[in-house]
Amino acid sequence: MNPIDSILAQYPVLVIDGALATELERRGCDLKDTLWSAKILLEQPAMIKQVHLDYFRAGADCAITASYQATIEGFARRRLDEQQAIALIKKSVALASEARDEFWASEAKRVGRPKPLVAASVGPYGAFLADG
16 A cells, blocks of 8 residues: 555645745745755755754645755756765755654654655756756
8 A cells, every 4th residue: 555545544634845945035045046946955954954844843744855956967067976966865855854853753743643754856857957
């Protein structure tokens, strides 16, 4: 059985977090960049984790990672090699997972809700070109 099916059997509605990029911009991040919010993986990863944590605190049942625009090719333009790029993509999942686990550590926050999920955001083929 799909693990999401078992969650939905008990909790028929799941809340997905809000717009990550919009919230990062609201907090002062400059996303006018070909990497968009993936740029913040390089510059301020703690900010990404904090946004995920705040969305969980606000009731989100699922965090979407900051990896929409994170590609090996896109990071290569920043002079990162393939291993460094892959590590950053994995970091986007780790940050959301860490935020989720930090949130979930409190027994009081578990009442009436499933353990939050982490979903990887994957941009469409060619999105890293950022050419519109």
